[in-house]
Amino acid sequence: MSPPDPRPRRTSRDPRPRRTSRDPRPSRTPHAPRPSRTPPGGTLPGRTPPVPRPRLTPSVLVAVLTAVFAALLHALTPFPAAAAAADDAGAGAAPGGAPTDWTARPGGGAGDRDARPYVYLEGTPGTALQDRLAVTNSGRAPLTVRLRGEGRAGAWARFADDTVTVPPRTRAEVPLALTVPPAATPGDASGELVATGRGAEVRVPVRVRIGGPTLAALTVEDVEIAGGAIRYALVNRGNALLRPRLAVRVEGVFGTLLDRPERPLPLELAPGRRVERTEPWPDAPALDAVTVRLRVAAEGGARDEAEASETYVPVAPAAGGGLLLGGLAALASRAYRKRRTGRGAPRPPEPPEPPEAGAQPVTGASHRGPDPDHRPLAQAGARP
Numbered sequence: 001m002s003p004p005d006p007r008p009r010r011t012s013r014d015p016r017p018r019r020t021s022r023d024p025r026p027s028r029t030p031h032a033p034r035p036s037r038t039p040p041g042g043t044l045p046g047r048t049p050p051v052p053r054p055r056l057t058p059s060v061l062v063a064v065l066t067a068v069f070a071a072l073l074h075a076l077t078p079f080p081a082a083a084a085a086a087d088d089a090g091a092g093a094a095p096g097g098a099p100t101d102w103t104a105r106p107g108g109g110a111g112d113r114d115a116r117p118y119v120y121l122e123g124t125p126g127t128a129l130q131d132r133l134a135v136t137n138s139g140r141a142p143l144t145v146r147l148r149g150e151g152r153a154g155a156w157a158r159f160a161d162d163t164v165t166v167p168p169r170t171r172a173e174v175p176l177a178l179t180v181p182p183a184a185t186p187g188d189a190s191g192e193l194v195a196t197g198r199g200a201e202v203r204v205p206v207r208v209r210i211g212g213p214t215l216a217a218l219t220v221e222d223v224e225i226a227g228g229a230i231r232y233a234l235v236n237r238g239n240a241l242l243r244p245r246l247a248v249r250v251e252g253v254f255g256t257l258l259d260r261p262e263r264p265l266p267l268e269l270a271p272g273r274r275v276e277r278t279e280p281w282p283d284a285p286a287l288d289a290v291t292v293r294l295r296v297a298a299e300g301g302a303r304d305e306a307e308a309s310e311t312y313v314p315v316a317p318a319a320g321g322g323l324l325l326g327g328l329a330a331l332a333s334r335a336y337r338k339r340r341t342g343r344g345a346p347r348p349p350e351p352p353e354p355p356e357a358g359a360q361p362v363t364g365a366s367h368r369g370p371d372p373d374h375r376p377l378a379q380a381g382a383r384p
Contacts, residue, residue: 099200101139102166104193106204107132107173118205119193125210126182132173133159133193133204137166145197147174152270153208154191156180178208186212187239187271216240216300218269222276223294223308230279232294232306236269242298243268248279249295252288262297269298288312 106116121129137143143166149157160175176193193204217238224231236242244265250258258281267275279294293307 099198099202102135102137102143102145102197102200104133104135104145104195104202104204107134118207120207120209121178122209123180123211125180125184125186125212127180129178129180129208131176131178133176133195134171134173135164135166135195136171137168140168142167143197145195148194148196149191149206150194151191151206153178153189153206154193156189156208157191157193157206178206180208180210184210185239185271186210187214188241190241190268190270210239212239214238214240214300216242216298216302218242218244218296218298218302219304220294220296220306223292223306225281225284225290225292225308225310228280228282228284230281230292230294230308231276232279233274233276234265234269234296235274236271238300238302239271240300241268241270242300242302244296244298244302246279247295249293250281250290251293252285252290254288257285257288257290258283262295285312 106119108116119131119133121131123129133147135143135145144163145166146163147159148162149155157176157178164172164174166172187210189208189210191206191208193206195202195204215238217236219235219237220232221235222231222233230248234244244267245262246265247262248258248260249256265277269275284290289309289311291307291309293305295303295305297303
């Protein structure tokens with residue numbers, strides 16, 4: 001007897017399909033690729049996609065450096081036409097008016113160390129003195145400058161040519177002649193030589209020493225106190241250039257109010273020159289009588305002194321005192337007029353005396369009473 005078959009038997013009612021020899025069974029290949037878990041969008045959520053790194057080859061590096069160098073060279077090198085236009089338009093002037101591509105200074109010096117700070121000449125009245133003015137053009141275009149003199153000594157100067165054209169990168173020295181007038185006063189004279197070009201201006205100082213006896217004289221004039229300041233004028237009465245010094249002292253009723261020691265003033269006073277100045281005094285008193293004294297001095301023994309006085313009275317108390325005095329004066333005048341009127345009034349006439357008994361009235365008697373020359377005979381001593 002054979003053992004029972006453990007496999008279940010399939011009947012016609014079994015719903016599972018029946019395999020046949022034609023039904024191919026999927027076979028698994030051991031080397032088949034596994035399906036990817038990456039979503040269709042690209043990367044997994046929460047992760048940054050990888051950035052591809054470009055490869056810098058030697059040829060690319062050389063091309064980049066060449067382009068950068070060409071750009072820098074193009075930016076630093078101006079076009080010739082633009083440079084010429086800038087020079088013609090005066091592009092060498094600084095904002096303050098001083099030139100940056102040309103200079104003017106006393107001639108004769110080879111460099112900055114040898115350059116003189118100003119033109120200095122000495123001579124007697126009627127002498128013609130010679131010197132030079134050097135103009136240096138460091139620009140890339142020709143420079144045309146106009147030359148003139150200003151001030152007392154500058155007006156005596158004459159140039160070989162008032163308009164000079166200097167080529168680029170060139171230095172030109174212009175001769176000048178300075179003639180001292182025959183009637184010039186001995187002493188010091190000052191002025192300036194002015195060069196103008198490309199919208200800029202250069203001034204070169206000129207100092208001339210005129211031979212002869214030197215007289216230093218200085219005066220201080222027109223001293224007054226106004227608006228919290230002391231005003232005065234300085235006049236050079238000599239023939240020498242002076243650098244004055246000033247001392248200020250103010251005295252009041254109760255002592256010294258201001259004492260400023262002698263100090264140099266920031267000015268040079270040429271011969272014959274007059275300068276008006278102001279000395280600040282913000283602490284002027286409100287009620288006082290003050291005296292201001294100014295003392296000036298300069299080299300050569302020049303000295304002078306001047307003073308001025310001022311009385312300070314408050315406005316409100318002065319007005320109140322004036323009103324009070326005016327009222328008192330009005331009352332006194334009114335009382336005086338009333339008293340005069342009472343003294344000069346006419347007295348009423350006295351009544352006449354009554355006539356005596358038995359006396360006859362006298363005809364033609366005035367209101368003054370009986371006349372002693374017309375008394376009755378009995379009163380005159382006549383016998384009846």
